[in-house]
Amino acid sequence: MAAQCEAVHPGYGFLSENPELAHACAEAGLIFIGPDADLLRLFGDKAAAKRHARLVGVPVLAEGDDVSGPVIVKAVAGGGGRGIRVVHDRLTLNAQLAAAGAEALAAFGSEEVLVERYVASARHIEVQLAGDAQGRVVTLGTRDCTLQRRHQKLIEIAPAQALDPGLSERIQDAAIRLLNGTGYVGLATAEFLVDRDFPSDHPDAFAFLEVNPRLQVEHTVTEEVTGLDLVALQLRLARGEPLPDAVPEPRGVAVQLRINAETIGNDGVPRASGGTISRLCAPGGPGIRIDGAAQSGFAANPRFDALIAKLIVHAADWEGALARARRAVAEYNIEGLATNLPLLAELLARPEVAELEIDTGWFDRNVASLVPSPALTHASADAESIVAPLSGVVVGIDVVVGDRVRAGMEVGTIEALKMQHAIVAPRSGVVRAIAARLGGVIEEGAVILSLDPADEEEVAVTLVENLDLDKIRTDLAEVHARHALGLDENRPEAMERRRRTNQRSARENLDDLFDPDSFIEYGALTIAAQRRRRSLDDLMRNTPADGMIGGVGTVNAGDHGEDAAKCLGLAYDYTVLAGTQGYNNHRKTDRLLGIAADLKLPIVFYTEGGGGRPGDVDSVGATGLDVPTFRSFAALSGTAPRIGITSGYAFAGNAVLFGSCDITIATRDAHIGVGGPAMIEGGGLGVYSPKQVGPVEVHWQSGAVDVLAEDEADATDLARRLLSFFQGRVSGGDAADQRLLRHIVPENRLRVFDMRKVIDGLFDKGSFVELRGGYAKGMITGLARLNGRAIGMIANDCRYLSGAVDAEGSDKAARFFQLCDAFGIPIVSLCDTPGFMVGPEAEKTAPIRRGARMFIVGSALSVPVFTVVIRKAYGLGAQAMAGGSLHAGPFTVAWPTGEFGGMGLEGAVRLGYRKELEAITDAKEREARYQQLVANSYERGKAVSVAQFLEIDAVIDPADTRKWLLRGLASTPARRSGRYIDTW
Template sequence: MRAVLSVDELPAAFERCRSEAQSAFGVGGLYVERLMRGARHIEVQVIGDGQEVIALGERDCTLQRRFQKLVEMAPSPVLDEALRGRLVDAALRMAKAVGYRGLGTFEFLVDAARGDFVFIETNPRLQVEHTVTEEVTGLDLVQLQIEVAAGRRLADLGLDKPPTEQGFAIQWRINGEAGGWRLDRFDLPAGPGVRVDTHGLAGMAPSPHYDSLLAKLVVRGARFEDALRRSQRALAETRIEGVTTNVGLLRRLAGRLEPAELHTGWLEEHLTELLPSIVEADPQQLRAPTAGRLLQFSVAAGDVVAAGTELAVLEAMKMEHVLAAPRDGRVAALAVAPGQFVDAGQLLLTLEPANQARATASRAQALDPDGIRPDLQRLIERSAFTADAARPEAMARRHAQGLRSARENIADLCDAGSFIEYGALAVAAQSRRRTPEDLIANTPADGIVTGIGAVNGGDFGEEQSRTVVMAYDATVLAGTQGARNHAKTDRMLGIAAEQKLPLVLFAEGGGGRPGDTDVPVVAGLHVPTFASHAALSGQVPVVGIAAGRCFAGNAALLGCSDVIIATRASNIGMGGPAMVEGGGLGVFKAEQIGPASVQHGNGVIDLLVDDEAAAVAAARHYLSFFQGRMPQWTAPDTRALRSVVPENRLRVYDSRAALPALFDAASVLVLRSGFGAGIHTALARIEGRPVGVLASNPLHLGGAIDADAADKAARFMQLCNAHGLPIVSLIDTPGFMVGPDIEAQAQVRHVSRLFVTAGALRVPFFAVVLRKSYGLGAMALAAGGLHRPVFTVAWPTGEFGAMGLEGAVRLGYRKELEALPAGPQREALFQRLVAQQYSNGEALNLAATLEIDAVIDPAETRGWLARGLASAIIRPLPNHRFVDTW
């Protein structure tokens, strides 16, 4: 961490932080935050069991040295109750929002003068300073976190409410500073109200590679003054020899500690006052500012340097300290060797006066921002072969077919300038049969372009929009899958899984490639690509796009996608012409195998579009539903909903007419329209919130649910459940389709998928009965029963029954009907009985008996759903798993 006080300091601070982070954690990513001066550092300790969260008090960690906590107090002796309550409330709200489980520390910077605060970070673990919380609450935090991890509830642990704090506790961190790194003497205090946590003992040699913390001295008292007075005595009894420590500094702090005047920079401002013997650097000598290991000298004896030039890098407490020249000069001598451990104040090198002009010239020569070194020039020339412009003939053939290149599709999908390409310099593994020049020119990226870009970043921001993209390049070896091609996909699939990033796959290509000679592989059936791709299902949104020909391995990856978008001219099949012919099944052209018209009708294709531009637009639209709430939206005129259902209860209608009047303008995306016509499935938004939509289709079998419709709806519910989308069900069904013909299609297994899937839903479900709601089919579309959804409401046209009204009359009143002769008299009785059944089962009666929650004006449906979505919760993914019935 570095404080940057001017723009000029930013580049050096950035590079040093990046290097430290890479060295310590293997990750060089950084972030920037506002520098707050004069702030107090307050943290709130919480514990949660995944359902309930309580606060265990706060700690004041303001007293720090070099941005590291030195003294911690609990509770804060200067925080007023109102501000304390706001901090605790903020921590609890954040913890509850994620269903926090375990111990956690929510850290804040507080500007006491202004009465405001900002959130710094959450540490989801035990903190060094947990001891002071234990002392004032009487709780064993280590044991509690183990109990919670084992599944115990807070109430079972006696934590149904926050504990009462008793007194004050102060922790003093005793750190090694310098010396021989051997504890010749290690005497620590004891007695009532004094606790010491340590790993140290006499004769031990602490390693300089790790944190220099030797012991935590924790002192408790009924009042803060009592704890401070006891601290002074305990520190006076502490005796450590052989290693220079900060005990002297802690003693002086304990002698003059005034909590009200503290801020995070206070100790640095008063350090020379507290420790007047600190080594001052000789302006002609470079000395070690702290104990540590000299990583490197950046200069050599005799070099002429300018003021500010990096001279050496010292490692201490996992941090790299850059030591710069205090003035222009010449390096006269190096006093130590790189890799050596040095004490604070030890001489590292000496500077002699040097000619100012020469020093300035040396610095200017070292910084040439426009210089292109030979190694960089080689990269520029090599990278040029990856661009489409390097292969104009191939691009011309592609465009003549009405198709785009892989990079053109990616450029259209990803926000401008956001795509970073992985593996661009790869070539086909065919060096035994082709020259390097041939491979570079004709097999760029080994036939697949992979990387990460932002999709819809303008609406949802950079973080929410990052997406893994893989695009097979049909102009390179027909988009086939080769050795390095697989290695690239495996790399990107691993990143998508680890970073939880959506995946878009442009799948055009011909499957496995037999021509790679550089890898000793016979069948290639061991590659992890297909298993890794399939494992993303339900973890992240996966979009597959097909244009042109997509066969074999490419089609297998496409088939694992959540949604398949295909152009009308595409062909999709598990085997291309060569495989079909090789299997003795006849000779076919590629256009005869899996045409889009067939694959759309059988449910393989979810979205059928005209061309690749439309496919990319559809992919962007689809991904938007999994990127969060849309910040801006346009509401429709909901009065149109009043005329969706005809007044004649026997007349069919198109339920899709309800969608544009119910959901945000231009938000509806209908999926799988060519398959399972009995139920429409769509993604949409209400006030910017994404939802999944099920809608009965009275135009097909009167809305009865057949096998295809059940399969389509069940899979759609699984999609919404996996990715946390609430579901809105618009019901108008006479029930499940029945009869000998439908039962021959395994109807029992297919329709039961709806019940099994609904039983595992974690997302809120809302049922709106438009008209008919009969039997088991209506229950299935209401997540298993009318009381399963968050709410079940009906329009005034709603009618309910255990089965269709006409059938119920024919069965229930058979004797009465057969007692009359066939003809007008029997028909009149039948119609009268049907009308009576309708009256009994109309929506108003169902609401009166509380079988549904309300009958509403259709124009109010959007408002009901918006309010329901605002209050409903999405539960964590359950441990419950189910066996699909089909």
């Protein structure tokens, strides 16, 4: 205002898209030549602009999991080709995301990126737009900016040539929809990709890229074909004047060539060219226009973009414009400063360019044949000098005269095009003189410093002697400090809250789980995606690791060896935003699950937490329903064992991940629910406290919890023990005196006994871990060891329903079959069942389907089933216990107490001899006859009798059971199926 200005024109640099500048101008009463700040924010954010495009019905490129092939990573802010990476190999995606984010942060101040489908055969088409204060939006025609190098435009054409008229109209209509109704005033360019692999009338023939809410570098070609002065039009529109009633039709064809001060290496990568123009002779005449300020005496600054002039030609048609461009480039002479004029001449001479048979990746694919040869070189300096590897500004000299340097040592830094390049000593020596000036411009090949020769070994010894091995550099100190913020000892208030609930921290649990010094943490410096509403310091202190601690280490390496013991550990940190699942939290989980899939690692997952987190305002998206975490974790079923541990509260997404695990462990204080109190209340289902939702007793009885632990320490110990079963054999274990097995089953065949005494006596001492012990108690399932080898075990408990297999028991056994089969664990079945549970009440539990599961799963097993009939083996229940048939496994043996039949002996006698028994009127005589018939049936069905018909393979001494099983295991391979495992 002091300069009596009315308006500010920001040019076409990055300030032209800066909403803060537009807002400041408005606050100061100045007219900003461009749209208002809100529209700059909208279109300056590629993700937000893309959402807007979807809303107005403009086609966009698919993102994230919707993309199956190559993807392109783009900076959300900025442009000019920076922050862009094409990813063909998904294994490198995370590295490319990090690299693109770092480049974007340096260039635009924001590291946010998005991932889209990469269009390999694409044309880059632009539409020049204008909007006035009266709400009218018009198109001023198209431009073709397909000829690009490393995503930066080299040659622009207006209007776009060889573009189907119908497709051109659709693109321009889409461009207008982007601005209609927004109140946009000024010039804008809408950019689109045209997929050359689709016909022009295909719905995916084009897709929106971005809106540049400013004047473009290439606006000149639109001016030439429309006859408009676009800058003057900008000024009139900013003043509130309306657009002209009629928009000029394009006349002829215009081409713009960007002339850059650069040298080009044989790799096609441009490098800034320093130097001063000693002579300049520019072309002229009809149809020639040059926009630039270069003249003799002009010195290029390699710290900035290399554009020094724009050469624009105009002719009646494409052929004429191309011929005129070739002549103008040939006549353009710049001396004293290397430029890309030879490269432009080469491009214009190529038949692919003349015929417009190119796409956006054409230059980069053909770079070897495009780069003029020979490339610009510099005379070598003397052998004792260190020279500049490229032109730039000297921003660092790290040595002084007299210092000793060694070959490969960094001695300084050059900055060019906003990137810093190390100056590396090619040989050892002592610094004799320093020729470069700090802050000065230096050309490629110029001498930086000179060396006196020195003995290599002497220099090495001196450097080591002068090196302080304990010195912590500033950058390393920052890393240490940031890591320290997340350590338990530096978060006393959070740890005190855990102690009040008698719980451990997530880090304490993982430290206890993994072998000492084996755990490598991933993503420790992650923070919550809430930078828009919280300070960085606050987030680093209060959201360390974004509430998800994860990494890889070994568990039980002392028993199984390091390779077999590798394991992925994940733990939600309840002290960070109640262990909720945030944006970066999910990204880290997905990264680690990808590693587990690639390396086939087992997983131990501590899932305590409150589910989805609504406060992550930095994330891009609306609902988060596209997050891949749950599908990725589910897809690992059968790949390697997954053990879930929960204490405290686990609701919503955390509970679903817990329930997706192959084995679930919960502590006695756990409360687990698919929905937490907030979700229940929001659904209109009532108001409940967290302790009223899903207490562990409910899940123990329902079978959702496999193992009940006292506390987190006990749960972690159980996880280690369970994991060991899947890691291989251990050294032979001790067993009880096997003769004790002879005395467990009572001689009275109707007396119940404790099957767990058989289990404890038969398997290695202390090795048995029962699964789902609170559910279907008539069916016992668990893991144990025989002489150090892992086995799965199912058994009937005659103390419940006399050992009958009910619907719940069948579910339990069938699912356990799947667990063992997926990971190659042989199964031992200890049979003592009167058959399937029957009766009207039983039929209400769908036994015809649930009971059939044992047969369906059993028939598909890849692991052997060794059946030992302890006492009763009746009907379909006995067949199901043996995997579908007494001949399904490598062997079925029985103890002498074994008895067999199509149904229970007593019931068979009552049914088969009903009329005979009813005819006996004397009760005592009837009972005597009944007992005689039962005894006869038992004689036919006892183990030794059945063995005579080869329905079983042997009747054995109970004391020899362990020997039979060990020999069977030694002679029968157990193959793992790798099939997924039902959660139920």
